[in-house]
Amino acid sequence: MIDTTVDVINKLGLHARASGKLIEVTTKFRSTIQIGRGDHLIDAKNIMALLMLGAGIGTTLRLIVNGPDEELALAEVKALFAAKFYEAE
Incomplete structure (x- = not known):
């Protein structure tokens, strides 16, 4: 299991298009x-959950990958x- 962080550095944050690209990778x-x-962790393979994070530019997110x-x-x-x-x- 890997437990780390990632920073949102794009201007618009984790909006619909960015979330879609993340889904393409995670799935x-x-x-x-x-x-x-x-x-407060969500499934990074779930588009609705990603959109509800409301992660704007400058947000540091926790990322856990296991498998x-x-x-x-x-x-x-x-x-x-x-x-x-x-x-x-």
């Missing part, structure tokens, strides 16, 4: 992926956040 993996604030492909899943999720969800600035 590829067998590992469970949870994201949220502190102990057979957790290392690769973590790397891809972190890369997506680091690339600002491939949005034009």
